[in-house]
Amino acid sequence: MSIYKRGETWWIQFKTPNGERIQQSAWTQVKEEAQELHDTLKAQAWREKNLGARPRHTWQEAVVRWLTEQSHKKSIETDKTRLRWLDQHLHDTKIDEITKTMVDAIKTAKQNEGVSNATINRTLAILRSILNKSKQEWEWIDSVPYIRMLPEPSMRVRWLSYIEADRLISELPDHLKAMVKFTLATGLRESNVTGLQWKQVDMIRRCAWVNADQAKGKKAIAVPLNSDSCEIIKEQFGKHETYVFTYKGNPVTRANNNAWEKALKRAGIEDFRWHDLRHTWASWHIQSGTPLNVLKELGGWSDLTMVMRYAHLSSEHLYEYAGNVSKKNTGTNLVLVKGLK
Structure with a gap:
């Protein structure tokens, strides 16, 4: 079958024109979404083989690959929550079309929710990580827009007596x-x-x-x-x-x-x-x-x-060093020195 279920999640399986077997999670519990991703990936594989064109990948494809590679992370469930939020802004966007203007709009949308700068930065960090991998490791894009993080307060230290x-x-x-x-x-x-x-x-x-x-x-x-x-x-x-x-x-x-x-x-x-x-x-x-x-x-x-x-x-x-400037140790009367100024 081209799409099938494992537990509650749909998976994709097909062979490319080059004979490569593709099998991966669609990261969704909705069959229609899994079918859409399957068809997109299969069509791209055909264009790459027969037209020699460099495939253009969507944000959703990048997310699927990133989640597969980062599945070992302890914070993966938290990351998924942030990615679901990003999906409403970037779902079908080609990753080579993501610009600084779009990133700034995403940042503003998150700020409008009234969350802290640290929360916004964690979301931006995932966006930046996926784009960097798309450029440096997967070679899907040629450049990454600059993502400026928001200032965060100094690290909090709260302790009890x-x-x-x-x-x-x-x-x-x-x-x-x-x-x-x-x-x-x-x-x-x-x-x-x-x-x-x-x-x-x-x-x-x-x-x-x-x-x-x-x-x-x-x-x-x-x-x-x-x-x-x-x-x-x-x-x-x-x-x-x-x-x-x-x-x-x-x-x-x-x-x-x-x-x-x-x-x-x-x-x-x-x-x-x-x-x-x-x-x-x-x-x-x-x-x-x-x-x-x-x-x-x-x-x-x-x-x-x-x-x-x-x-x-x-x-x-x-304490033992604080006494090094004491007048008893230096022979200097600090009161007199002050008066000479």
Whole structure:
């Protein structure tokens, strides 16, 4: 069959005049849309073979190929949402017809929805990525219009005091309470806590680990377990055969949920996200004197750039140098020097 279903999604299959077998997802649950894409691709293959013309590709074709190549991304579902929004502006447009004027119009349309600059930039970034691949890798187009990103505010760092953290924990149901305590003890991201399995924990060596395919930076992370995190893990013994943290016998897929939001409200804590627990963990480390290079390793960051967000929270390591300009050390009376000016 030229089009067929796999689950809820339609797929395309045909042979080109050159004998090449084309088989790919149409990325749609609508049969008519799949048929339209099938006919378009088949006609283009004929023109390329018999007329020697360089095929012109539509935005929809580019999206299909990009999604196929990027299907491994953790954020692929979010990307699909942004691409669905872009589709209303670019669906049948030939990608060599996409100009800066069109890009600016898309940017304005998104701004009119009242969303943040960061949200707009994420949408523009996908548009730019697809156009760059169309030029550099697929050789579908000769040039890419300039896409100017909007300014974004400095990276936000929101953290809790120990008193605030205790207040929040007291309002949480037991399963979230355990995960929050564990996050504050280890600094792990939400997905690494909810997805933590017993095979990733060694209580004898007092350590855990995040596999490379689970880590944001695609590098395995060693997680030393302090006394707090060890106690939390011990409390989870016997609750599930595979996963460390569970709820009513089932793995927890999402910690940032309604129960979390309600607990924040009861605790009187505003403008706080689950990821801010990681900011809190890092901030507490810095305030307790943990060196930046050590925090970098503990947090699994690839370089010091991200860690420097927390550097301003501690200055103890600078005290010994601050005295270098003291008049007792330099023999200079700063009051007299000021009077001579």
